Amino acid sequence: MxxxxxxxxxxxxxxxxxxxxxxxxxxxxxxxxxxxxxxxxxxxxxxxxxxxxxxxxxxxxxxxxxxxxxxxxxxxxxxxxxxxxxxxxxxxxxxxxxxxxxxxxxxxxxxxxxxxxxxxxxxxxxxxxxxxxxxxxxxxxxxxxxxxxxxxxxxxxxxxxxxxxxxxxxxxxxxxxxxxxxxxxxxxxxxxxxxxxxxxxxxxxxxxxxxxxxxxxxxxxxxxxxxxxxxxxECDCSKDKMSGALMTVGKDEIQAMIDEDHGCEMRCHFCNTAYQFSEDELKELLKQMK
Ligand SMILES: [Zn+2]
The missing domain is CATH 3.55.30.10 (Hsp33 domain)
Known part of the structure; x- marks a missing residue:
């Protein structure tokens, strides 16, 4: 029901x-x-x-x-x-x-x-x-x-x-x-x-x-x-919103994710959905931050 x-x-x-x-x-x-x-x-x-x-x-x-x-x-x-x-x-x-x-x-x-x-x-x-x-x-x-x-x-x-x-x-x-x-x-x-x-x-x-x-x-x-x-x-999270959250961690952190991990995974606390960011996507985010 x-x-x-x-x-x-x-x-x-x-x-x-x-x-x-x-x-x-x-x-x-x-x-x-x-x-x-x-x-x-x-x-x-x-x-x-x-x-x-x-x-x-x-x-x-x-x-x-x-x-x-x-x-x-x-x-x-x-x-x-x-x-x-x-x-x-x-x-x-x-x-x-x-x-x-x-x-x-x-x-x-x-x-x-x-x-x-x-x-x-x-x-x-x-x-x-x-x-x-x-x-x-x-x-x-x-x-x-x-x-x-x-x-x-x-x-x-x-x-x-x-x-x-x-x-x-x-x-x-x-x-x-x-x-x-x-x-x-x-x-x-x-x-x-x-x-x-x-x-x-x-x-x-x-x-x-x-x-x-x-x-x-x-x-x-x-x-x-x-x-x-x-x-x-129902959760309102999206990859876009996760990108926004990711950008708040700072350039050095993102650079480290690129150099050391070649990507990253962000998980929404509210619904536990995982969002994958590739090395290229992280590089793109860094560009947007400049
Ligand atoms: Zn969510």
């Missing part, structure tokens, strides 16, 4: 809601990056949250989110133009931990919690918006919830999940976000808290075949779905 997200509003409970399924795009990312299960879970949760945050941006702003919790996975970066397309990577994809008691993927252990979650939004102004908060647990959902509260002053429930099978393929990935509007009352908050107490794991719901709309209806039977958006893992 195709990945997509929906955005809606619940007038009776004074909140806005988002839900997405990202199973296919996480499988694409898993194959490109060779993600081990806990790395898949961490990156899947992060991409779901990033895409839903993108749906909050009205003007298709470019948004880049970085999480670095000091854990074995290293830095995680996800970037979207708020158009449903996302690219993302983790520094170390070969990470796998489970919790002893539950056997669940130990995302918090892989990510760590000694660090920050940073959001950069480029709204076409001189200075981009930058919001940074300390990590709460490294489990990603809690961390985004804390970000919304501290950096945007919006009380939010963020629920994210990923299921992986025995051969490491992605069975399900997705999540939902509930955000209180300024008019929310104590009763509205109480309703949401009660609802969350015994609400099933979002990864299980998606695995059972529940759609993002189904999940929102389980939460609020009178939810009004306003919009839906297709989602995909």
């Amino acid at each position: 195709k990945d997509y997200l929906v955005r809606g509003i619940v007038e009776s409970k004074n909140c806005r809601v988002f839900a997405c399924q990202t199973t296919e795009l996480l499988e694409v990312a898993r194959k490109k990056h060779g993600l081990w299960p806990t790395a898949s879970a961490a990156l899947g949760r992060m991409m779901s949250a990033t895409l839903m945050m993108g749906a909050m941006n009205k003007n298709h702003e470019k948004m880049t989110i970085t999480i670095n919790g000091g854990g074995p996975i290293g830095s995680m970066i996800a970037s979207t133009n708020s158009d449903g397309k996302i690219k993302a990577f983790v520094a170390n994809p070969e990470v796998h931990y489970t919790y002893n008691d539950t056997g669940k993927l130990a995302v918090g252990v892989a990510v760590g919690k000694e660090g920050t979650l940073q959001v950069i939004k480029d709204m076409g102004l001189k200075e981009p918006f930058v919001g940074t908060v300390p990590l709460k647990s490294g489990e990603i959902g809690d961390d985004f919830s804390y970000y919304f509260m501290v950096s945007e002053q919006i009380p939010s429930v963020v629920s994210l999940g990923v299921l992986v099978n025995d051969t490491n393929e992605i069975l399900s990935s997705g999540g939902f976000i509930i955000q209180l509007l300024p008019d929310a009352s104590e009763e509205d908050i109480e309703y949401i808290e009660n609802k969350m107490k015994d609400f099933p794991a979002v990864s299980s719901l998606i695995h059972e075949g529940k759609t993002p709309e189904d999940i929102l209806k389980m939460l609020f039977d009178d939810v009004d779905i306003l919009e839906s958006q297709d989602l995909a893992f």
Whole structure:
């Protein structure tokens, strides 16, 4: 089934809601990056949250989110133009931990919690918006919830999940976000808290075949779905852009690549595509730099 997200509003409970399924795009990312299960879970949760945050941006702003919790996975970066397309990577994809008691993927252990979650939004102004908060647990959902509260002053429930099978393929990935509007009352908050107490794991719901709309209806039977958006893992890198990046390393470096290696390979972090530059192509770049 195709990945997509929906955005809606619940007038009776004074909140806005988002839900997405990202199973296919996480499988694409898993194959490109060779993600081990806990790395898949961490990156899947992060991409779901990033895409839903993108749906909050009205003007298709470019948004880049970085999480670095000091854990074995290293830095995680996800970037979207708020158009449903996302690219993302983790520094170390070969990470796998489970919790002893539950056997669940130990995302918090892989990510760590000694660090920050940073959001950069480029709204076409001189200075981009930058919001940074300390990590709460490294489990990603809690961390985004804390970000919304501290950096945007919006009380939010963020629920994210990923299921992986025995051969490491992605069975399900997705999540939902509930955000209180300024008019929310104590009763509205109480309703949401009660609802969350015994609400099933979002990864299980998606695995059972529940759609993002189904999940929102389980939460609020009178939810009004306003919009839906297709989602995909898609990188915008190209050999041209790589040439540009290569030129920034400087003439001496490029000369060394010509003399010593007779060419070079540049790899895009976001999608792991390798671009080969021959000796002649490097010489051509040097000419352009003069
Ligand atoms: Zn790329």
